[in-house]
Amino acid sequence: MKRRHLHILLGTGSALLLLAAAAFAIAYWTGGQIPVGEGFAVFADSARARLGLQPRGAMPDTAALADTASTEAEPTDTLTTHDDRDVPEYLNRLTAQAPARKAGRGIIIVGTGQDVRAMMVYGGGPNSGIPYATAANKYKTALGSGVSVYCMVIPTAAAFYCPESMQGYSHAQLPTIRNVYAHLDPDVQAVDVYTPLGQHAAEHIYLRTDHHWTPLGAYYAAERFAKLAGVPYPPLEEYKADTIRRIVGSMYTFTKAAELRAAPEDFIYYLPRNVEYQATFIDYMVDKDGKVTGETAPHAGRFFARYKDGSGGAYCTLMGGDMKTVKIRTSTPSNRRLMIIKDSFGNAIPAHLFHSFEEVHVVDFRYFTKNMVRYVRENGITDVLFACNIFNVCSPSFDKKCEQLLTQ
Numbered sequence: 001m002k003r004r005h006l007h008i009l010l011g012t013g014s015a016l017l018l019l020a021a022a023a024f025a026i027a028y029w030t031g032g033q034i035p036v037g038e039g040f041a042v043f044a045d046s047a048r049a050r051l052g053l054q055p056r057g058a059m060p061d062t063a064a065l066a067d068t069a070s071t072e073a074e075p076t077d078t079l080t081t082h083d084d085r086d087v088p089e090y091l092n093r094l095t096a097q098a099p100a101r102k103a104g105r106g107i108i109i110v111g112t113g114q115d116v117r118a119m120m121v122y123g124g125g126p127n128s129g130i131p132y133a134t135a136a137n138k139y140k141t142a143l144g145s146g147v148s149v150y151c152m153v154i155p156t157a158a159a160f161y162c163p164e165s166m167q168g169y170s171h172a173q174l175p176t177i178r179n180v181y182a183h184l185d186p187d188v189q190a191v192d193v194y195t196p197l198g199q200h201a202a203e204h205i206y207l208r209t210d211h212h213w214t215p216l217g218a219y220y221a222a223e224r225f226a227k228l229a230g231v232p233y234p235p236l237e238e239y240k241a242d243t244i245r246r247i248v249g250s251m252y253t254f255t256k257a258a259e260l261r262a263a264p265e266d267f268i269y270y271l272p273r274n275v276e277y278q279a280t281f282i283d284y285m286v287d288k289d290g291k292v293t294g295e296t297a298p299h300a301g302r303f304f305a306r307y308k309d310g311s312g313g314a315y316c317t318l319m320g321g322d323m324k325t326v327k328i329r330t331s332t333p334s335n336r337r338l339m340i341i342k343d344s345f346g347n348a349i350p351a352h353l354f355h356s357f358e359e360v361h362v363v364d365f366r367y368f369t370k371n372m373v374r375y376v377r378e379n380g381i382t383d384v385l386f387a388c389n390i391f392n393v394c395s396p397s398f399d400k401k402c403e404q405l406l407t408q
Contacts, residue, residue, distance in 0.1 A: 084191060084228065085190045085192075087195060090174070090195075090201075092163075094201060094202060095117075095162070097163065097164065098110050100165055102166075103255040104254065106120055107121070108169065116260060116263045117206075118252070118260055119170075121158060121170035122159075123170075124171060124173075124394040125176065126176055128393075128394035129390070132392075132398055133180045133183035135386070135398055135403070136386050138403060140187055143376055147376060151188055151386045152221065152225060153388070154389040155173045155177065156173070156206075156213075159174070176390060176393070193220070193224055197221065204216055204265075207267070207315070209250075211251060214348070215270055215318070221387075229356070231357065232355055233352075238274065239270035239272060240270070243268050245309040247264055248261055248265075248312060267314035267317070270351065272351055272354045275355050276331035277328050277329065277331070279302065279303040280298050280299065281298070281320075282295055282296055283324045284324060284325075284369070286367070295369060303319060303326070304318070326350070328354065328359065329359050330358060333358070337379065338357040338360050340387055342363070343366070345388065359379070361375075365398075365402055365405065371406070371407070
């Protein structure tokens with residue numbers, strides 16, 4: 001694929017990290033930090049999904065429809081009391097000795113058969129995420145004492161499933177996470193999701209054939225946030241599970257690895273029950289550089305899109321993609337209104353908080369066009385959650401972009 005065409009599909013191609021000795025980059029403006037490099041054929045389905053559009057196979061209508069000892073971290077019942085800035089170690093008991101190979105620049109494939117998994121390697125260091133903490137601190141200062149600010153760093157799959165044979169190729173993510181939280185001001189709350197994700201690593205919390213996590217992983221992350229925020233949070237049994245069967249996601253598109261194609265997985269998402277909710281969308285149009293060129297008027301829509309079995313864009317079930325701002329009004333009796341400042345990983349969080357907040361506003365920091373302070377005040381936002389995956393956390397431009405939102 002020509003560089004110009006790749007640039008159009010992925011958005012602004014500013015690289016976040018150079019990983020190991022490979023010419024591997026993370027496209028800053030893309031919906032989910034796609035690994036980029038010569039030899040990656042990015043076909044239409046995944047490209048459209050990254051742009052927040054419906055891939056082929058998407059249904060036009062929408063509807064709101066082993067070994068479990070995976071960590072030596074604290075048990076779940078003590079998680080509510082530990083300091084979220086002091087994140088404990090995770091010990092990989094699942095795939096530490098699994099066979100693994102490099103599959104192109106910046107991707108490794110781990111395991112065999114129906115357990116095979118592809119992952120982006122992580123090349124950041126402890127100081128990589130400081131701009132993320134700086135942004136959260138600036139928002140707390142700008143928004144004042146009436147708004148609580150929370151900072152969540154979402155690890156990627158390599159944090160929990162990287163085998164020992166690849167640890168020199170993919171760096172540990174915990175030092176970055178700890179350092180982000182260490183740089184938060186005292187009145188900004190760290191949200192440690194590394195620990196609960198590690199405690200549930202034997203479950204399907206990350207997609208094996210895609211670079212995203214699953215709605216189940218996001219459920220455990222949102223649960224930790226809800227406990228810190230002091231809001232209600234229902235057990236998973238109170239949701240209705242729906243399934244898109246036998247999908248093969250973005251990592252197959254990037255690698256063309258036969259073992260991934262031979263091991264499809266199910267995409268399971270959770271529909272909130274016993275709560276009413278209405279979603280209002282503003283959709284953004286962008287140019288070839290990922291810059292917003294226009295936006296729609298607010299319009300009603302369904303929060304959950306519908307995709308056919310086998311659709312590689314199944315992750316876009318959640319809000320339909322990235323290039324939009326979504327306001328969800330719920331029937332939850334509360335005086336709390338949440339704003340989530342996120343990337344594509346954050347798309348999986350909001351539906352788990354419809355029982356917790358009166359309103360949930362979902363803002364992608366790459367596309368939002370309004371003045372953030374004014375928006376927060378006009379909409380009565382009481383809580384702001386930063387929820388980005390570790391690659392965007394490590395972007396040296398993150399602080400600058402978020403500061404722009406405060407003054408634009």
